[in-house]
Amino acid sequence: MSKKEKSIMKLATAFAMAFGIIPSAYAMHIMEGYLPSGYCIAWGAICVPFLAAGFFSIKKSLRENRKSITILAMSGAFIFVISSLKIPSVTGSCSHMTGTGLGAILFGPSAVSILGIIVLIFQAILLAHGGLTTLGANTFSMAIAGPFVSFGIYKLCRSLKVNKLVSVFLAAMLGDLFTYCVTSIQLAFAYPSEVGGVGASAIKFLSVFAPTQLPLAIIEGILTAVIIMALETYALPELKSMGFSKEVG
Amino acid sequence: METIDSYAYESCMRGISPGFKAAVAAGALLFCIGANHLWISITVLLTMSAVTVWFGGLPLIKYLKLLKIPLGFLILGTVAIVIEFSARPFGYVLFHWLGYYVCVSKIGGVIALKLVLKAIAALSAMYMLVLSTPASEVIGVLKHLRVPKLFIELMHMIYRFIFVMTGTQRLMKQAAVSRLGYNDFRTSCRSFGSSAGNLFVVSLKKASTYYDAMVARCYDGELLFLTEEKKVARWQIIAALCYFTVLLLIFLLVP
Numbered sequence: 386m387s388k389k390e391k392s393i394m395k396l397a398t399a400f401a402m403a404f405g406i407i408p409s410a411y412a413m414h415i416m417e418g419y420l421p422s423g424y425c426i427a428w429g430a431i432c433v434p435f436l437a438a439g440f441f442s443i444k445k446s447l448r449e450n451r452k453s454i455t456i457l458a459m460s461g462a463f464i465f466v467i468s469s470l471k472i473p474s475v476t477g478s479c480s481h482m483t484g485t486g487l488g489a490i491l492f493g494p495s496a497v498s499i500l501g502i503i504v505l506i507f508q509a510i511l512l513a514h515g516g517l518t519t520l521g522a523n524t525f526s527m528a529i530a531g532p533f534v535s536f537g538i539y540k541l542c543r544s545l546k547v548n549k550l551v552s553v554f555l556a557a558m559l560g561d562l563f564t565y566c567v568t569s570i571q572l573a574f575a576y577p578s579e580v581g582g583v584g585a586s587a588i589k590f591l592s593v594f595a596p597t598q599l600p601l602a603i604i605e606g607i608l609t610a611v612i613i614m615a616l617e618t619y620a621l622p623e624l625k626s627m628g629f630s631k632e633v634g
Numbered sequence: 635m636e637t638i639d640s641y642a643y644e645s646c647m648r649g650i651s652p653g654f655k656a657a658v659a660a661g662a663l664l665f666c667i668g669a670n671h672l673w674i675s676i677t678v679l680l681t682m683s684a685v686t687v688w689f690g691g692l693p694l695i696k697y698l699k700l701l702k703i704p705l706g707f708l709i710l711g712t713v714a715i716v717i718e719f720s721a722r723p724f725g726y727v728l729f730h731w732l733g734y735y736v737c738v739s740k741i742g743g744v745i746a747l748k749l750v751l752k753a754i755a756a757l758s759a760m761y762m763l764v765l766s767t768p769a770s771e772v773i774g775v776l777k778h779l780r781v782p783k784l785f786i787e788l789m790h791m792i793y794r795f796i797f798v799m800t801g802t803q804r805l806m807k808q809a810a811v812s813r814l815g816y817n818d819f820r821t822s823c824r825s826f827g828s829s830a831g832n833l834f835v836v837s838l839k840k841a842s843t844y845y846d847a848m849v850a851r852c853y854d855g856e857l858l859f860l861t862e863e864k865k866v867a868r869w870q871i872i873a874a875l876c877y878f879t880v881l882l883l884i885f886l887l888v889p
Contacts, residue, residue, distance in 0.1 A: 416704035418756025419711065419749070422667045444784060451855065455841040455848070458791030459799075463837055465792065466799045467830055472822075503789050507796065510764045510772060511637040513703040517760055518667055572711065579739050580720040593714040597706075608827055615831025623838045 413568040413594060414508065414523055417516025424575045429521025432502075435529045439498035446496075457492075461500040464488050465507055472604060482605045483564060486557035487612060489532035490539050491624075501528020526567040535560030550610045558606030565598040566591065638700065638761075639769045646691040647766035651864040656775045658874050659763035665881050666756045672748050673888045674881055679755040681877070682762045690766050700761065701754065712750055716742045769793050774861050787857050798840065803833055 420428075446453055467484040484504075488497040502524045508514045515523045535556040542552030573587035581588075616624060642648065647655070662678050687694050718724075718737050726738045764772070773789050806829040810816060815825030848857075 414704075414707070416707050416711075416753055416757065417760050418663070418667055418753040419707075420667075421670065422664075425667065440782065440784070447784070452842070452845050454787070455791065455845040456838065458788055459795050459837040459841040461788065461792040462795035462799050463834055465796050466803060466833070469800075470803070470826070470830075472826060499785070499788070500792075503785070503792055506789070507769070507793065509760070510769055511639055511796075513638060513700060513757070513761075516756065518663060518756065572714070576715045578718055579742075580718050580724070585719065586714075589714040589717070589719070590711070593710045597710075604823075607823055608830070611823055611827025612830045612834075615828045616834060619831055620835040620838070623835065 413565055414515035415519040417518060420519050420522055420575050425518045425521055428525050432521055432524045432529060435498050436502060439495040442495045443499055460492055461503055464500060465504045472608060482608060483527060483561055485527055485532045486535040486560040487609045489536040490553060490556060494532040494536040497532045498528050522571050526564050526571060530567045531560040531564035534563040550614060553613045554606040554610040557609035558602045561602040561605045565594060638764050641692055641765050642768045645766040647689055649864060651866045652767045652771040652775050653778060654866045654870060655763050655767055659759050661878055662759035663756050666752055669885050670752060671885055673884050675751040675755040677884060679758050682758040686762050686765050692765055708750060708753060712746050716746045790857055799833060799837055802836055806832060
């Protein structure tokens with residue numbers, strides 16, 4: 386083998402290893418210790434206003450109805466359990482939903498920011514997905530950016546009179562894709578490329594995670610639509626009492 | 635579902651004050667990330683793992699399995715950092731494709747090694763805490779740090795409900811599998827969706843039952859838990875101070 390062929394072989398082996406040993410494709414939690422300290426603090430600070438808004442909105446709804454505390458807690462646990470379940474996947478590797486798109490459609494994005502950060506803390510300390518120092522960055526991508534986009538797309542589609550299940554599918558899928566883009570950009574800011582800067586680095590992160598994240602986003606969309614379908618069949622009164630789907634029924 | 639804190643209940647370090655363990659773990663974590671220093675990462679990784687395995691009594695095999703959890707992210711992320719695309723060659727060129735050179739820069743390998751060790755060391759510091767402290771005690775530490783009451787209350791309840799729901803979910807999955815659900819991709823999607831929907835309905839019903847049960851026990855907006863008093867011994871403080879002095883010395887003296 387020539388020197389060039391050797392290096393191609395090396396790279397191919399590295400790629401095969403990288404894609405072969407991935408034990409499970411979780412949504413993109415940045416792992417503990419992966420971000421430099423400055424970025425940990427900065428992303429945490431960016432989350433603060435959203436979390437404060439979520440906190441006050443939850444407080445307000447609790448003042449009106451004290452009973453919703455257990456419903457909120459159940460919803461948080463629901464997001465956690467949904468995201469910890471293995472989902473059907475085409476490739477055979479086991480993957481997981483984020484569940485935050487579903488949460489945003491059901492409970493609104495501001496409540497999901499608080500539930501999301503609690504779910505992320507538990508994912509870090511119970512399942513070792515994500516971490517305590519990267520909590521700020523993960524909260525921004527998964528509990529704030531994704532849910533807000535999901536919610537916005539859902540509202541937009543509904544006002545454009547798009548079929549309900551299609552809107553749910555689009556909202557969950559695009560929310561998931563947006564989470565993946567935000568995480569890639571967060572990583573790119575922390576580790577800019579030597580030649581192309583932040584932009585080139587973002588493209589590298591996007592392409593490396595694409596094989597696991599793109600199918601995941603589509604499956605997340607399908608499953609969220611199926612869940613909403615099931616909920617409308619079994620739980621219309623409960624959904625209505627939570628303010629979801631006024632136009633149905 | 636096997637959660638990490640199920641090991642915490644068996645840990646030999648459960649008797650140590652959770653606040654103290656959290657402070658040591660946080661200190662080591664901050665040292666790792668703040669210093670970004672190869673030898674500090676190695677020291678923290680070795681010491682924290684040793685503490686968890688020796689003092690905590692966790693079998694080494696299990697510990698290594700736990701360290702492997704974020705491996706996928708670690709490999710993919712580091713590949714993305716190390717490999718560069720450029721129009722002109724630099725560093726070590728791996729190959730040339732469509733007018734672009736795929737290269738690894740000369741310092742790329744060193745940066746990657748430092749980053750991987752730092753991340754694993756930070757993980758081992760976090761594990762020292764969560765493999766010896768059940769989640770309810772970690773929440774207790776947050777309470778002492780004056781995190782808002784509502785937040786703490788939600789955390790306590792969510793933690794409990796996670797296990798309630800996992801149990802329900804397991805039964806539902808068993809029922810679905812025994813009726814030919816989860817058979818191929820299509821039925822898997824259907825079974826998953828309808829059992830998730832059903833899980834949500836069941837959990838809403840349970841939520842209202844739990845609320846009634848709480849009100850029946852005089853719940854008026856504050857959950858009170860009986861927590862064990864665990865005192866910090868003097869030798870523990872001295873050991874922790876020595877540990878951080880050593881880390882500081884490594885940071886200052888080793889280049």
